[in-house]
Amino acid sequence: MRALANFIMRGRVQAVIMALLGSWVPLLSQGALGLVTLRKGWKEGLIITLWASLPAVAALWAGDVAKVMAVAGIEVMVVAYLSSVMLRYTVSWSAALAAIVALSSFAALVAVLLVEDISSQLVAFFQTMLESQAQNPPSAETALLTNWSTARAAGVIAMWISLTTFAGLALARWWQAMLFNPxxxxxxxxxxxxxxxxxxxxxxxxxxxxxxxxxxxxxxxxxxxxxxxxxxxxxxxxxxxxxxxxxxxxxxxxxxxxxxxxxxxxxxxxxxxxxxxxxxxxxxxxxx
Known part of the structure; x- marks a missing residue:
C-alpha cells in the first residue's frame, strides 16, 4: 500500500493512471483523488477527479452500461472530491461525515431527476448481476428485487455513494499519514x-x-x-x-x-x- 501511495504522489501523470485504474479496482479512484486533494489542495485534486470521472462519462456517452450506473459513477467521484476538500480544510471528521451524508443524499436526488424510471434500471442491473453469478438465483434474492419504489432506488444509490466515499476517504487519509505523518x-x-x-x-x-x-x-x-x-x-x-x-x-x-x-x-x-x-x-x- 505504501508503494501505491508513493506512486500516486510522484506526479500528476501517476495519480491520473491510478485514478483511471480505479474503474477496475474498487476504491482506488477515490483513494487517489482523495490523497492528492488532501496533500496538494483542491485545484490539483479537481484535475484528478475529472480524469477519474472520465470512464463513467465515456460509458454514459457510449451507452455501454445502464444510465443509472454511469450517472452514479460520476457522482461518487464528485462527492469523494468535495468530501476530501472538506476534510482538508476543516481537519474534522465530523464535518467530513456530515458532508458525505448531505452530498450523497443530494446526488441520489439528482440521479432521480436525470434518469428516467430509475428503479427499473437499478433492478435490471442487480438482476443481471445475480444471473451472471448463478443460473438460478435464489427465490429470496429475486423477491427482494420486485416492486421497487423511486425512494428505495434513491436510497440504494445514496447508500452506495456514502459508503464508498467514506471508505475511499479513509484510505486516502491512511495513505497520507503513512507517507507524511506516521x-x-x-x-x-x-x-x-x-x-x-x-x-x-x-x-x-x-x-x-x-x-x-x-x-x-x-x-x-x-x-x-x-x-x-x-x-x-x-x-x-x-x-x-x-x-x-x-x-x-x-x-x-x-x-x-x-x-x-x-x-x-x-x-x-x-x-x-x-x-x-x-x-x-x-x-x-x-x-x-
Whole structure:
C-alpha cells in the first residue's frame, strides 16, 4: 500500500493512471483523488477527479452500461472530491461525515431527476448481476428485487455513494499519514467523536426513515453512517488502549456483518459518546 501511495504522489501523470485504474479496482479512484486533494489542495485534486470521472462519462456517452450506473459513477467521484476538500480544510471528521451524508443524499436526488424510471434500471442491473453469478438465483434474492419504489432506488444509490466515499476517504487519509505523518490516521480515528448537532441530526434522520417503512430503510443506513463510524472509532480506541491485539477487531467486524443488532449497538455508542465521553470517563489513553 505504501508503494501505491508513493506512486500516486510522484506526479500528476501517476495519480491520473491510478485514478483511471480505479474503474477496475474498487476504491482506488477515490483513494487517489482523495490523497492528492488532501496533500496538494483542491485545484490539483479537481484535475484528478475529472480524469477519474472520465470512464463513467465515456460509458454514459457510449451507452455501454445502464444510465443509472454511469450517472452514479460520476457522482461518487464528485462527492469523494468535495468530501476530501472538506476534510482538508476543516481537519474534522465530523464535518467530513456530515458532508458525505448531505452530498450523497443530494446526488441520489439528482440521479432521480436525470434518469428516467430509475428503479427499473437499478433492478435490471442487480438482476443481471445475480444471473451472471448463478443460473438460478435464489427465490429470496429475486423477491427482494420486485416492486421497487423511486425512494428505495434513491436510497440504494445514496447508500452506495456514502459508503464508498467514506471508505475511499479513509484510505486516502491512511495513505497520507503513512507517507507524511506516521500514526496520524490512527490517532484521528481513535479520537473520532461527533458534535452534538451532527449526532442529533443523524439520529433524527434514522428515526424518520424507520417511521416511513421499508421503502426508506436504505436512507436510514445513510443517515446513521456517522453514528456507526463514530462507534467503530470508539471500539478501535478501546481495543488499542487495552492492548487487546487485532483478533478482537477481526471478530468485531465479522459480527458487524453477520449480526444486525450489533450495528445498532455500535451506533448507539457513537451517539451517547457525544455526551458521556467514554474515552475520558474510562481513561482510554492512547498507548505509546
Amino acid at each position: 500514526g496520524g490516521f490512527r490517532t484521528e480515528f481513535h479520537s473520532l467523536r461527533l458534535n452534538a448537532s451532527l449526532a442529533t441530526a443523524a439520529l433524527g434522520g434514522v428515526v424518520i426513515a424507520e417511521f416511513n417503512g421499508l421503502e426508506y430503510g436504505f436512507w436510514g443506513l445513510v443517515f446513521g453512517m456517522p453514528l456507526l463510524v463514530a462507534g467503530i472509532g470508539l471500539i478501535h480506541c478501546f481495543v488499542a488502549a487495552k492492548k487487546l491485539g487485532i483478533w478482537p477487531l477481526v471478530a468485531f467486524y465479522f459480527g458487524l456483518v453477520l449480526i444486525a443488532p450489533l450495528g445498532l449497538l455500535v451506533s448507539l455508542l457513537g451517539f451517547t459518546d457525544v455526551w458521556i465521553d467514554y474515552r475520558k470517563r474510562f481513561n482510554l489513553v492512547q498507548p505509546k
